[in-house]
Amino acid sequence: MCGIVGVVGLADCSETILDSLKRLEYRGYDSSGIVTQTKDGFGLQRAVGKLKNLSDLMRESPLAGQSGIGHTRWATHGGVTEQNAHPHVAGDKVAIVHNGIIENHVALRATLEAAGHLFSSETDSEVLAHLFLQAFDEGMTPEQAAASVLSRIEGAFALAAMHVDYPDMMIVARNASPLAIGLGENASFIGSDAMALSHLTRDVIYLKDNDFAIVRPEGAEVFDSAGTPVNREVVIVAASQGVVDKGGYRHFMEKEIHEQPDAIAHTLAAMTGADGTLSTPLPREELAQIDGIVMLAAGTSHYAAMVARYWIEALARVPVTCEIASEYRYRKPVTGAFSCAIAISQSGESLDTLMAMRHAGEAGLKTIGLVNVPGSTIAREADLVMPTRAGPEIGVASTKAFTAQLTALISFATALAEAKGAIDTARRDEIHAQIQKLPSMVGRALASFDEIRPIAHELTTARSALYLGRDVLFPVAMEGALKLKELSYIHAEGFASGEMKHGPIALIEEGLPVIALLAAGEVMGKAASNLQEASARGASIILITEERAAATVDFADRVVTVPNIDPLLAPVLLTIPVQILAYLTAFEKGTDVDQPRNLAKSVTVE
Ligand code: M6R
Numbered sequence: 001m002c003g004i005v006g007v008v009g010l011a012d013c014s015e016t017i018l019d020s021l022k023r024l025e026y027r028g029y030d031s032s033g034i035v036t037q038t039k040d041g042f043g044l045q046r047a048v049g050k051l052k053n054l055s056d057l058m059r060e061s062p063l064a065g066q067s068g069i070g071h072t073r074w075a076t077h078g079g080v081t082e083q084n085a086h087p088h089v090a091g092d093k094v095a096i097v098h099n100g101i102i103e104n105h106v107a108l109r110a111t112l113e114a115a116g117h118l119f120s121s122e123t124d125s126e127v128l129a130h131l132f133l134q135a136f137d138e139g140m141t142p143e144q145a146a147a148s149v150l151s152r153i154e155g156a157f158a159l160a161a162m163h164v165d166y167p168d169m170m171i172v173a174r175n176a177s178p179l180a181i182g183l184g185e186n187a188s189f190i191g192s193d194a195m196a197l198s199h200l201t202r203d204v205i206y207l208k209d210n211d212f213a214i215v216r217p218e219g220a221e222v223f224d225s226a227g228t229p230v231n232r233e234v235v236i237v238a239a240s241q242g243v244v245d246k247g248g249y250r251h252f253m254e255k256e257i258h259e260q261p262d263a264i265a266h267t268l269a270a271m272t273g274a275d276g277t278l279s280t281p282l283p284r285e286e287l288a289q290i291d292g293i294v295m296l297a298a299g300t301s302h303y304a305a306m307v308a309r310y311w312i313e314a315l316a317r318v319p320v321t322c323e324i325a326s327e328y329r330y331r332k333p334v335t336g337a338f339s340c341a342i343a344i345s346q347s348g349e350s351l352d353t354l355m356a357m358r359h360a361g362e363a364g365l366k367t368i369g370l371v372n373v374p375g376s377t378i379a380r381e382a383d384l385v386m387p388t389r390a391g392p393e394i395g396v397a398s399t400k401a402f403t404a405q406l407t408a409l410i411s412f413a414t415a416l417a418e419a420k421g422a423i424d425t426a427r428r429d430e431i432h433a434q435i436q437k438l439p440s441m442v443g444r445a446l447a448s449f450d451e452i453r454p455i456a457h458e459l460t461t462a463r464s465a466l467y468l469g470r471d472v473l474f475p476v477a478m479e480g481a482l483k484l485k486e487l488s489y490i491h492a493e494g495f496a497s498g499e500m501k502h503g504p505i506a507l508i509e510e511g512l513p514v515i516a517l518l519a520a521g522e523v524m525g526k527a528a529s530n531l532q533e534a535s536a537r538g539a540s541i542i543l544i545t546e547e548r549a550a551a552t553v554d555f556a557d558r559v560v561t562v563p564n565i566d567p568l569l570a571p572v573l574l575t576i577p578v579q580i581l582a583y584l585t586a587f588e589k590g591t592d593v594d595q596p597r598n599l600a601k602s603v604t605v606e
Contacts, residue, residue: 020199452584466507517574
């Protein structure tokens with residue numbers, strides 16, 4: 001989603017800003033822009049589409065200056081046009097960039113227009129430029145202007161503003177949207193996340209909600225919402241290799257699919273205690289106290305939560321509810337039956353999940369953040385962090401983060417079950433041993449690329465597809481459908497196999513692709529019968545299954561097999577062909593695999 005970067009006090013800063021914007025490209029955007037401050041005023045370049053278009057413009061007309069801000073925009077208010085791209089300049093005196101939504105922008109705009117301000121875009125963000133202009137024109141200092149503007153706006157935001165009269169100064173502020181300030185030797189930097197700054201500095205200040213800061217080359221002064229100076233800790237972020245590359249793969253997604261054995265192994269290591277047994281961020285005595293868990297997540301992370309519900313309820317006998325994060329707080333949930341909330345998020349920045357976690361925390365639940373990005377907002381705000389160690393995930397479609405989440409969650413479920421006395425240590429060790437086999441099993445499942453290629457070829461011409469799974473494979477069916485939709489733009493739905501006969505079976509017509517997930521276990525026979533019902537009505541069955549279960553569906557049109565595995569862990573292994581099928585279908589259709597249309601990696605608006 002929108003990305004903000006800024007530099008104060010670095011000669012010819014526009015190239016640095018562009019480089020930092022490239023590091024935020026993975027978040028998703030549809031236009032971009034940079035403004036720099038020179039002795040003659042602002043220099044501005046904006047372009048629709050990829051950053052290359054902005055970089056081409058800058059090659060034709062370079063932007064001078066030692067302070068500036070850049071932005072990648074993911075459209076919310078107003079179409080994808082150059083006029084709506086950020087930065088926005090008001091009265092040739094103020095330039096701003098903004099991430100989030102100014103909820104009261106309609107009323108503010110009307111007031112400003114009545115006062116004679118002329119707007120040039122359809123965005124909610126432009127009101128910020130005019131509010132700052134008004135404040136400075138009234139003679140306010142930067143601190144007073146910041147406090148005044150913040151007192152007038154509502155919503156979630158991260159923003160940066162510059163004024164021509166203050167060439168080496170930038171105002172920044174945030175509420176619920178992420179923003180980091182990087183401190184260099186003779187220059188300061190701002191970025192939507194630490195990754196944008198990792199090539200510039202490791203010393204980072206994370207603003208708290210409703211903080212604002214005055215950033216100068218020599219450092220940053222931070223103020224709380226009342227305008228009182230406050231100290232915010234300087235955090236040393238982990239060294240980074242900088243821009244993550246594709247490592248010889250065609251797409252980040254292809255690389256990330258192949259990184260899953262490592263992502264799982266590293267995540268398992270993070271869930272393993274010094275004595276070699278499974279451990280969680282909670283000590284055993286506190287685990288034993290958990291009597292109900294609320295899972296909060298969006299998209300693929302929500303499907304990881306749904307898989308975990310099967311595991312936790314079956315193994316630990318602890319009730320679990322899985323909530324779509326964006327729905328949770330607004331339906332005023334009854335929380336009394338739950339003592340713990342697990343917020344699952346790859347980015348650790350999904351605003352829906354963050355807000356849901358805050359709501360759960362305010363209701364008295366202990367919050368655990370299951371996140372992949374260290375230092376992210378959810379990681380910083382949760383009572384406890386349970387990390388996945390998948391490494392940076394750049395492709396918009398979540399792959400290795402999902403299987404890493406599953407790894408952490410089965411480990412958590414097992415440790416919880418043992419702490420609750422629902423399983424003995426022998427069973428715990430048996431499951432642990434199965435989990436330890438996952439990296440090599442996933443490695444073997446990756447060999448199915450060539451087997452899946454012709455199936456993907458056929459799928460490219462489909463208008464619609466169904467994914468079916470039963471029991472613990474039902475959430476994987478929904479994840480498969482999501483992967484196909486978001487990458488190849490083919491309509492797809494995931495259903496619980498047993499639910500088909502209650503309505504969705506009406507969708508079946510001759511040749512409709514039905515991707516069927518099947519594993520050995522209690523419900524295999526019933527799931528196979530459900531597939532028979534679809535096949536009898538003309539569906540083309542693409543079976544994704546374990547080697548030992550393949551013969552159960554001898555009517556399948558296509559079969560992809562993975563090695564046999566404990567039924568508990570089948571969701572992890574069967575996910576691999578599901579990801580490969582979506583990847584290869586999208587690749588053959590020629591869609592933008594790593595940055596599918598309309599999507600953002602880090603969704604920081606509600
Ligand atoms: O970073 P998060 O895990 O909080 O993101 C949640 C969803 O936005 C994300 O999983 C999304 O559904 C992916 N595009 C799925 O591939």
